[in-house]
Amino acid sequence: MISVPFALYNAFSDVTFGGSQAAIVSNVNWLDADTRQKIATEIGVPATGFITACDGKSVSVHFHSTLTEYPMCGHGTICLMSRLVEQDILKWHGQNRIDVNLCMPTSVATVEIYNHNEGHPKVFLDIKPPSFHQDSLDLEHLMNLLGLEKNDCSDEWPVETASGDFVHLIVPLKNLEVMRRIEPNFTGLTQFWHEFGIQTVAVFCIETEHPDSTLHVRDFCPAVGVAESAAAGTTNSALTSYLVRFGIVKPDVDGLIKVKAEQGCEIGRTSSIHSIVSMLGEKISRLQVGGVATKVIDGSLHLPSPFKK
Numbered sequence: 001m002i003s004v005p006f007a008l009y010n011a012f013s014d015v016t017f018g019g020s021q022a023a024i025v026s027n028v029n030w031l032d033a034d035t036r037q038k039i040a041t042e043i044g045v046p047a048t049g050f051i052t053a054c055d056g057k058s059v060s061v062h063f064h065s066t067l068t069e070y071p072m073c074g075h076g077t078i079c080l081m082s083r084l085v086e087q088d089i090l091k092w093h094g095q096n097r098i099d100v101n102l103c104m105p106t107s108v109a110t111v112e113i114y115n116h117n118e119g120h121p122k123v124f125l126d127i128k129p130p131s132f133h134q135d136s137l138d139l140e141h142l143m144n145l146l147g148l149e150k151n152d153c154s155d156e157w158p159v160e161t162a163s164g165d166f167v168h169l170i171v172p173l174k175n176l177e178v179m180r181r182i183e184p185n186f187t188g189l190t191q192f193w194h195e196f197g198i199q200t201v202a203v204f205c206i207e208t209e210h211p212d213s214t215l216h217v218r219d220f221c222p223a224v225g226v227a228e229s230a231a232a233g234t235t236n237s238a239l240t241s242y243l244v245r246f247g248i249v250k251p252d253v254d255g256l257i258k259v260k261a262e263q264g265c266e267i268g269r270t271s272s273i274h275s276i277v278s279m280l281g282e283k284i285s286r287l288q289v290g291g292v293a294t295k296v297i298d299g300s301l302h303l304p305s306p307f308k309k
Contacts, residue, residue: 008297011075012231020231021045022079040064067225074233124290130164147183162238193223230264231271240275
């Protein structure tokens with residue numbers, strides 16, 4: 001047997017039983033993709049990050065769901081960076097911010113980590129803004145798969161597909177009452193996802209439970225192994241871009257657009273996801289998504305000796 005460091009965190013939450021779970025496995029540059037996938041499936045949480053290298057300025061990682069490898073992972077990044085700060089692998093050096101390059105198999109992203117006053121490091125990940133288009137899909141069928149009616153959709157904004165690191169179908173709904181009535185048909189939704197090349201369906205409304213929230217979110221992702229996500233950084237970056245696209249949110253006095261999403265309420269894992277947008281004219285010049293993470297398990301993962309290099 002071989003033991004490797006392992007921890008479980010809840011992203012986008014400062015409490016033990018909130019947020020979206022991600023496992024972080026350290027010192028595993030010798031694991032192949034098949035073995036990483038077996039481990040992620042065994043752990044069984046929405047994301048598992050496998051750290052393959054870290055030099056204090058850049059971190060190399062593979063993120064897996066229970067079914068597949070992700071191109072990147074927002075909530076996994078929040079957990080990953082929190083882990084490295086807590087282990088003192090990423091050091092403050094007397095500063096209030098750490099800048100890190102996050103190296104994934106097909107991309108590199110900038111991460112900023114802030115020395116948050118309340119104890120949890122606050123992590124912000126740069127995400128490339130998605131492109132948008134409208135698909136010729138059967139909206140009534142989609143709404144039925146969500147346990148809703150077509151007229152539960154918002155009359156103000158359209159259903160659109162946002163394509164970036166993931167493909168999200170964005171569905172604006174009328175209010176919280178509609179959001180709470182959703183009863184997904186996950187088998188039907190998975191078939192729908194595959195037919196249209198969609199990976200998540202993100203439904204939202206601008207009526208919120210908390211007065212300081214901008215929007216209320218639910219995100220259904222059975223095609224990638226997560227029935228409903230309690231918190232998703234990539235989804236919320238797409239939603240924020242959608243809000244900007246239709247003028248639903250405006251810049252503050254500093255010229256920044258700040259969005260706070262509440263998610264996970266209906267599944268008992270309340271989360272807070274923050275997005276920050278910088279604009280250049282009418283276009284998004286920088287898009288960041290972030291929050292804090294809370295550690296819930298710290299220990300070792302024991303692997304059979306055949307997995308050892």
